[in-house]
Amino acid sequence: MSPGDAREPDPGDYPDEEIEAARVLFARPAVFMMGAVSVAGLPEPDLPEVAFAGRSNVGKSSLINALVGQKHLARASNEPGRTREVNFFLVDGRLRLVDLPGYGWARAAKGEVKKFQALGRDYLRGRPNLRRAYLLIDARHGLKEVDEEPMAAFDQAAVSYQVILTKADKLKPAEVEAVRARTEARIAKRPAAFPGVIATSSEKGTGLPELRAAIVRACGIGDSPDAG
Numbered sequence: 001m002s003p004g005d006a007r008e009p010d011p012g013d014y015p016d017e018e019i020e021a022a023r024v025l026f027a028r029p030a031v032f033m034m035g036a037v038s039v040a041g042l043p044e045p046d047l048p049e050v051a052f053a054g055r056s057n058v059g060k061s062s063l064i065n066a067l068v069g070q071k072h073l074a075r076a077s078n079e080p081g082r083t084r085e086v087n088f089f090l091v092d093g094r095l096r097l098v099d100l101p102g103y104g105w106a107r108a109a110k111g112e113v114k115k116f117q118a119l120g121r122d123y124l125r126g127r128p129n130l131r132r133a134y135l136l137i138d139a140r141h142g143l144k145e146v147d148e149e150p151m152a153a154f155d156q157a158a159v160s161y162q163v164i165l166t167k168a169d170k171l172k173p174a175e176v177e178a179v180r181a182r183t184e185a186r187i188a189k190r191p192a193a194f195p196g197v198i199a200t201s202s203e204k205g206t207g208l209p210e211l212r213a214a215i216v217r218a219c220g221i222g223d224s225p226d227a228g
């Protein structure tokens with residue numbers, strides 16, 4: 001199916017069985033596999049992957065931890081730019097979650113920032129087993145100019161991506177709804193954007209069941225051989 005295909009079901013619409021199957025999958029063991037510092041060091045593209053991209057400090061590592069229900073699997077930090085490698089986490093030996101270096105962060109040495117951001121870009125462009133990229137946006141800020149560049153890059157490379165709002169717990173539900181509606185309207189015409197924006201909170205667990213189901217569906221691993 002092509003990216004952004006309008007015939008795909010509404011991403012908010014996951015039947016209970018899919019929510020439950022995804023919950024079970026993400027409750028299985030998740031382990032840190034490896035961190036890559038160069039394209040040559042990436043693991044074999046032998047399992048479906050989904051990747052988490054977004055500004056530094058937006059909550060990528062925290063979201064990965066929350067998805068698998070482990071506090072310290074991915075390194076989360078107050079210090080922006082913490083994740084400088086492309087980090088791979090293996091869930092139940094069946095899919096990988098990929099934590100990408102954040103962008104829009106100016107405090108590190110310029111050359112070094114360029115290096116790890118270029119690595120993230122190269123990963124996103126050339127990964128045959130990448131089933132979906134998740135572009136994380138802080139719910140308090142909404143889409144910013146700095147997010148235009150990755151969206152343009154996804155569109156150009158035809159990398160299917162979905163926008164995820166993070167830190168929804170910092171806003172009132174009505175405010176989250178407003179940001180979500182505004183964000184959905186802004187991505188509606190983007191060719192590679194998957195329709196629908198999921199609002200999440202890694203602290204409170206909001207939106208995580210849906211996001212797990214979305215990942216399982218994107219990876220096409222819904223029917224586990226040993227399910228049931």
Ligand SMILES: Nc1nc2c(ncn2[C@@H]2O[C@H](COP(=O)(O)OP(=O)(O)OP(=O)(O)O)[C@@H](O)[C@H]2O)c(=O)[nH]1
Pocket residue numbers: 054055056057058059060061062063075076077078079080081082083084100101102103166167168169170200201202203204
């Ligand atoms: N209130 C709240 N805080 C959050 C949430 N998610 C992340 N944070 C906080 O935001 C800060 C940054 O989180 P990280 O997960 O390290 O962010 P990151 O996107 O991985 O950052 P880089 O690795 O620097 O790109 C941390 O202090 C987290 O505790 C959330 O859902 N709610």
Ligand SMILES: [Mg+2]
Pocket residue numbers: 060061062075076077082083099
């Ligand atoms: Mg991080």
